[in-house]
Amino acid sequence: MEEVTALNQRFSVIKDSHKVSGMTCASCAVNLESYLNHVKGVRQVAVNYPNQSVALEYDSGIVSIETLQQKALGIGYTILIGEAKEAQKAFKEIEEKRLDSLKSKLIISAIFSIPVFIMAMFFMGQIPYENWIMMMLSVPALFWSGSEFFVIAWNKLKHFSANMDTLVALSTGTAFVFSVFNTVYPQYFLSRGVSPHVYYESAVIIVTLILLGRFLEEKAKSKTSSAIKKLMDLKPKQVIVIRNGEEKTISFDEILKGELIILKPGDKVSVDGIVKKGKSFIDESMISGEPIPVSKTKGDKVFAGTINQKGSLRIIANKVGNETLLSQIIQLVEQAQASKPAIQKLVDKIAGIFVPIVIGIAILTFFIWYMIGPEPSFTYALLTLITVLIIACPCALGLATPTALMVGIGKGAQQGILIKDAQSLETAFKIDTLILDKTGTITEGKPKVTELVWAEGARVGELKQILLAIESQSEHPIAEAIVQHLKKEDTPIIHTDSFESITGMGAKSSFQQTTFMAGNERLMLVNDIDIPSELSQKAAALKLAAQTVIYFSAKNKVEGVIAVADQVKESSHSAIEQIQQMGIEIYMLTGDNEQTASAIASQVGIENFRANVMPADKGNFVKQLQEDGKTVAMVGDGINDSHALAQSDVGIAMGSGTDIAMESAGITLIHSNLKQIAKAIKLSKATMRTIRQNLFWAFIYNAIAIPIAAGVLYPFNEFLLNPMIAGAAMSLSSTSVLINSLRLRKRSIL
Known part of the structure; x- marks a missing residue:
């Protein structure tokens, strides 16, 4: 019997989170948390003020969510329940109305307060019936614009608690009542030899100033969920599937496991799956952070949220909905945001x-x-x-x-240095550990030709034209980097006689009965192309420096090698050195391979680095350092960094990065220059x-x-x-x- 009871209790315990409206300061979160924790049946409550949410764990056999909602409503807060989408929509509408209301109240308060302030400070005793005029002007500023202070103060009083609203309500209310008394019945103090002063200006200016601060805070707070929204926007609204042998357009939510999905050029991948047919390049920077799209052919894996390039693919859905990697990233960002402690402002x-x-x-x-x-x-x-x-x-x-x-x-x-929230500025000076993403943070974030080496005696001018003609017809991102480089050198454009793309190796072309090839070393070896020793040695050195090498041959001999790499930013090395001199330990995390990571880390003077790191691994690494007692800042620029940015004590996004990275971070460096990090830390200290x-x-x-x-x-x-x-x-x-x-x-x- 006891086992059955324990089992029933286990299944009646509910863990969920809800949006909360009505919280105006950090102490509101503390009050709500403390109040709900004392409700019978509630096991745990965690209120997150910055995220405007409450995480609840309660026994549904003892207390219902509706009861908890009523309890919260009794002290002035609204817990939004129901379907997640509907609750989110309702919360957004409430917050928009609140922001509009605050704006209106601020404007009205300023309109009525300024004349009162001017009369009291510069024209006291010079205007007939001035006290009566100031009293009439103070009423809308104090009791319409400032009504929230009195309502909250009363709610706090009913539950024997107080905050800044209590002080505001008490001081402004007392000043107003005392002033009204002296306006209506000045003889009381005059008959006792005391001047009947009024303090209308003090009351209304206090209300106006505090409303201004609250409006600015609410406006910033309204943007906190946009990182999640942008991640969700990576999911396509509609997809094309093959059902019963026919193409059919369906909603993203209707996709079934095992379904065959058609991906056209430019489409967002809707599921995690396997390529069944076709070939293309897919931009997977949201996962790996690497700028070069990845070649996909039959049997290769694809992930939701990534973007198909020029080719067409047919994929089999393995994971759909909340099972996909994109959904897991969204959940991790949400959890990281919710796990941040509410900003317990010293004043509150x-x-x-x-x-x-x-x-x-x-x-x-x-x-x-x-x-x-x-x-x-x-x-x-x-x-x-x-x-x-x-x-x-x-x-x-x-x-x-x-x-x-x-x-x-x-x-x-x-x-x-754009600072999105006060918490980041308050915490930045405590940083003792800094994590840097590689691509787009330490490096430029896009492939560029770093060197073009020709064989001795090569007809460079003619070969450049043919190389440009071949790479112009290729869809590969490295080919685009070569094209851009040759165009900058004003290389004339010619047309070759033929072109053939060789999957996974490169391309072949013919011009004036001569065969030319551009591609990797494997392409040269398969076609028995001779590689001169000086070019072979040069290629080996370039590879050791973590650069991608493209071989270019004419007939059966390599005539040149092209080095392509994501170059380190000019400012990175000196910036990293400056940060290290401040006593901050630096780590580099990247989804790139070990050799490239080692070369870049060595180049900029970083001893600690991790390669082949997935998005979840970055967030977990941040969490691990935090558990070791470190105050961690994460610097990144991509979607793959969003979890780590949200998890860190201070998230710093590069201005050249994705909107999602910038929304997940508390600080954005507009110029994408790592030297700004030291400035941000010094600004925090000051x-x-x-x-x-x-x-x-x-x-x-x-x-x-x-x-x-x-x-x-x-x-x-x-x-x-x-x-x-x-x-x-x-x-x-x-x-x-x-x-x-x-x-x-x-x-x-x-």
Whole structure:
């Protein structure tokens, strides 16, 4: 009986993930996670704020997903359930509406806040009924544009928690209520010898500034899923299959195992399968990262997401849907993104302690002044309570991190370093291990002719024309590199008498009754073509240097050898040396063979490298280093790098790479120059130093200002801080943070 119960429990445990809307800060993720973890039947909850998702493990026999959805809704968050596609669509619509709403609220807040700020700062006492005008202008800015702060603060209060929204709601709400009282009934304080100041400008400007930061954050967050979307776009919407002896166009989702699929030139491969008929070249850079398309003939494997070139193929589907290599890459990227810890911003962590302390100090101050203060004790008690809440406004605290990040990100953009998310900038200075992809990162990413060596006495001018004529008729990517090289040398174009492509070896042609061949060494050996010793030695040296060698013969003798290679970028060696001098260990990973990997690594000064590495292996290697306690940055440019880029602590994409690589990475180097990596690390250090300085001064300000606002100096010199001065001090603290952040623009990161 116990075994049956255990079995039932095993099959009733559900693990799944859902999108979540309504999270506005990192502490929201913590609150939701903590709240759901206490629901009976829930085994584990992992909320990912950057990814806006929740991973759940629960016993469906005790609690349903609908119940969990209702629980989350009760504290202000919406868990989207149902079919994955429908839930994703609904989430996208909600986020788009939220972004539009934030934009509208920001615009309205700015429109109404600016006149209030100008009146309070420059025309105080000069405009009739100015307090009434400012009050009317403040209402839409505070209670329509800033309504979210009050709603969230109330939801937090119901569950005995607090965050930045609580501070914003308390300080702006208190300032507004106090100002309204002084506007409607100024005689109360005037009759007691106290000037009835108003603080409308403080309330509305705080709301506007925080809405601006939230809008920019939401806008960046809306792009986080585009890497997955672009990977999914590699799947064709429709494919041509042969059913019952007839060609039929069907949806990608309808493909069956064992089905015969027709691939036309330019088609995306829809399944993992085996070539049954035809020959072509397939661009497999999304798997291997290598730029040269691979020849495919009968019996060769093909993979979903790769792209057919000029030929036609018929393939048998071995793996379809979620079984394909492309689907596995998508799953790995999703898992890597979800496994990243939510950005626990220091400000949100401290707010949970800071808010109750400030409220406690304000209440304590009120009662102390009311109980033992001089007459009118209630007036003094109320003024000190208001002053404490106003001076403890979180503006400086709230601006400390985002302003430094905004300046740092802007400075990075000027240097050709695009930073997609704050987490990458916050983490980059901690990097101790750097992984570099080879193709397109260390090297240029496309084959080029590096050397063309002719036999002694060869008629070079005539031979170049014939070589150009042969390679112009070939579909091979190396042939294209040779054509481009010869065209740059202004080689005239002629037409040969015949052309024959020899699969896997090269091509044969005739001109004026002479046979010419261009291809690999095997082609020469099969046709008993003589290779002069000097050319043979040269070819051997080129191969050792990891270059592809093409032999060109006339009649039965090799007249020249052409070396083709993916060349190392000029800046790679010096950039790698600079990074190593910073104490960072470097690894090179590539899908290329051992010989090529060794040659490139040696050329740029890298000791640690791995060859024949598949996409999943790259991600696993990153994970292995992380488990060893390393802070890992991954630099890549291809789809095959996307898993590793997402898995790493800091993903860095080359600007010349694929959109998917750039979306999976947190940093993009526009100029595809490895020297930018050192700059990005230095920028991270400078930005984090500025953030720490900002937070230090924000806290020092509060540590000094709050006790003074509470009246700690009154027993010694009868000094009591005026709320107006408190408002000015609050503004000054914010200004100091902004000025310190702007200093970052002048920091050198060269």
